[in-house]
Amino acid sequence: MVGVRNTRSDVVAAAGRLFAEQGYHGTSMRELGRELGLLGSSLYSHVDSKQDLLVEVVAEGARLFEAAAQTALSAGGRPSEQLRRLIAGHVAVVLDNLDVARTFLNEARMLDSRHRAQVLEARDRYEAVFRSVVAAGVEDGDFREDVDPKVATIFALSILNAIERWFRADGALNRDDLVDELAHFVLSGIS
């Protein structure tokens, strides 16, 4: 009764943690095994390859962001409200899945070209959601006329994606305040 048995999910979760902290190439299978209390070779009872782990973590990240976008959209409302919900959803995904989000954002480029292309498509779809909301807002007067939806989206997502680089849960800023600050900054940047 020394150690609890590990499941595949445990392995993927631990991989996400280490990939986020040290990068994909900076993490060895033996180190990942140590994290779970087993030998590196034992990981192959759960997984076919190291690449598979990266694929799985990154795919989960893509899934989380897309789901959040759909949820935010489906609530309807005016573009400015939708954009605020997109922001809140993005923040929730990042803060509730920090390791996955960090791996998704920083390590996806280490994927083989096939999977990397898939991630790029998913990212484009996600970005398109933001862009269409901004465009709709420009269309019906929620946002300024001179706003370029493409550029505004890139800027907004730049701020959102950088959260992982500085936000600490024990800091002065809590999650709700962060969302307020973000929405306020972005909206006043385009309104």
Place this chain on the structure above:
Amino acid sequence: MVGVRNTRSDVVAAAGRLFAEQGYHGTSMRELGRELGLLGSSLYSHVDSKQDLLVEVVAEGARLFEAAAQTALSAGGRPSEQLRRLIAGHVAVVLDNLDVARTFLNEARMLDSRHRAQVLEARDRYEAVFRSVVAAGVEDGDFREDVDPKVATIFALSILNAIERWFRADGALNRDDLVDELAHFVLSGIS
């Protein structure tokens, strides 16, 4: 005749290129050698270790950003003008030294803790310049009263640091337009 002799700067420059593209841990000394037309072992005629290369590239990045900030500051003017020059300077550093900037932004965390701490200090100093300009702008009415200089700085730098992730020189957006869009977005976000 056939092969031009390489200098230490060549090695550091090539290292910056590969570190930017593939990450520090994703780049081997043999690959770096191949990039320069020599064996991996030959690199040690120029450099003491692989770490040294990362240290050198990252240090150059830090130097470039700090120099740009000082130049932008020394021109004087109102806070909104200073902030615009800080933005233009940051863009210039990133676009004129893409490899160095990317390595500085993404690979500095792979440094040993001593050098990493130094980079963190440099980054804090750089951030402090932005913060003080924003604070001065709030003080004398250039920017809104409810702006938190710390948060606004983080948001502005988030957008600036993300440029390396999407900007392509052959795109629709040229450098001057980029600076205009950035300054416009940031300034209207805090004014």
Place this chain on the structure above:
DNA sequence: CCGATACCAACGAACGTTCGTTGGGGTTAC
């Protein structure tokens, strides 16, 4: 008893690095 989990030993390749050596280009002493 069977399937899932893990260990153990080992593989071949690649890693960063060291070593002795080499060839070419200046500089210097005669």
Place this chain on the structure above:
DNA sequence: GTAACCCCAACGAACGTTCGTTGGTATCGG
């Protein structure tokens, strides 16, 4: 002017280690 000297850049082999991965075997819960 040339021979002796040194230095720089690079080679090629090898070092010890770590890498991702494999195959066979033991353990254990349902």
